[in-house]
Amino acid sequence: MATASTRRAALSVILSIQSCSHAYLTASVADRLVLMDGQMMSKECPVPTEKPAEQTSVWQRLLQPPKCSMLRMIVVGVIGGILIWGGLNTGMELTNRIEFCLSCHEMSIPFEELKKTVHYTNRSGTSVTCADCHVASSKHPVDYGRKLTMKLLAARDVIGHIIGSVDTPEKFEAKRFEMAKRVWQKMKDSDSRECRNCHLFDTMDKTKQKDRAVVKHEGAIEDGKTCIDCHKGIVHKPVHQMLEEEEAKAASKAS
Secondary structure: HHHHHHHHHHHHHHHHHHHHHHHHHHHHHOOOEEEEOOEEEEOOOOOOOOOOOOOHHHHHHHOOOOOOOOOHHHHHHHHHHHHHHHHHHHHHHHHHHHHHHHHOOHHHHHHHOOOOOOOOOOOOOOOHHHHHHOOOOOOHHHHHHHHHHHHHOOOHHHHHHHHOOOHHHHHHHHHHHHHHHHHHHHHHHHHOOOOOOOOOOOHHOHHHHHHHHHHHHHHHHHOOOHHHHHHOOOOOOOOOOHHHHHHHHHHHHOO
16 A cells, blocks of 8 residues: 555656656746846847838829838828818808808998999900909919918908908998908008009000000109009099098108
């Protein structure tokens, strides 16, 4: 009986030793510990292995570009720029349409005045709208910034509509002179750029002008005047006489 018990104990010890040895060997292989430059490196920091370079096409790089790819940055930048510029220009043109201007009902007052002038109906069939005079920049592509500036300044009319400062004919008339002075000053500061999109001294045929017009235009060139200096009130209700009276009063006070 003692012999059998001894055998079973010995066998248990042998099995235990084999199990521990197997666990040790398995753990050693799994951890893959290697000695390099006196430091222990585990499986978390494996020795880098070089992979053969793969041949990829430009199209594959576009579909699966690497991180921080210059090509990706260029493509995204170009597409983003096109979308931003296209959206901005589309919004600009949509809000320049006469239908948009008339969506504020008080704008029908100056529009009805425009319809009675040669700038809207004439023998040649050419016509201008609100944006042609109140938003338009010059026809040079580098002058796009002025159009953006004028568009931002035009937001004043939208604010006036929202707060109700010009939402009735009576309120509009009360503000008319103030609004007209603001527009005249902007046009004078820009040398009547909006007018010069269509009218230029250099291309005027003086033989088809009345003598009085020829003299006035020649005098304007010599004196360095701009279109709005003489052509106030040719489209909307004339209130420029109020400006003359205001300037006369200011001159008398100064003297």
